[in-house]
Amino acid sequence: MSTQQPGTAALAARRILIGKPGLDGHDIGAKIIALTLRNAGAEVIYTGLRRSPLQIAQVAVDEGVDAVGLSILSGSHKELVSEVIAQLRELKAYDVKVFVGGTIPAEDHAHLRALGVSAVFTADMPLEQVVASLAECLA
Numbered sequence: 001m002s003t004q005q006p007g008t009a010a011l012a013a014r015r016i017l018i019g020k021p022g023l024d025g026h027d028i029g030a031k032i033i034a035l036t037l038r039n040a041g042a043e044v045i046y047t048g049l050r051r052s053p054l055q056i057a058q059v060a061v062d063e064g065v066d067a068v069g070l071s072i073l074s075g076s077h078k079e080l081v082s083e084v085i086a087q088l089r090e091l092k093a094y095d096v097k098v099f100v101g102g103t104i105p106a107e108d109h110a111h112l113r114a115l116g117v118s119a120v121f122t123a124d125m126p127l128e129q130v131v132a133s134l135a136e137c138l139a
Helices: 028-039 053-063 077-090 106-115 127-138
Strands: 015-019 043-046 067-072 097-102 119-122
Touching: 015 028, 015 053, 028 043, 028 067, 028 097, 028 127, 053 067, 053 077, 067 077, 067 127, 077 097, 077 106, 097 127, 106 119, 119 127
Parallel strands: 015 043, 015 067, 067 097, 097 119
Antiparallel strands: none
């Protein structure tokens, strides 16, 4: 009987960056997601608080990540996500998936997906669902 989490095999060879863009100083959710993804087998890089979109994109490229997860609680998710994606494109990181978590109103999910976001996670989502969804996105 296996004790691995769902998605563990799919995330085992993946590198995922977790970033906190902007001035938002709350990072407990980002750290929980980073730990959850690490426990699911991913190699996780956490950039820390208050990083610019360019800093996040540059670390993503330098580290050769498969995905960038942005944790945003400040309400500026539309602008910050747009800028991170623009910086990734500027750096020619077209294959890096972007996912977003935090305080993201349901009415903004379609806008973020139109920008190129692969998945949007909210605080009420079970961690197993986050892992499974990311495993599917990165498969």
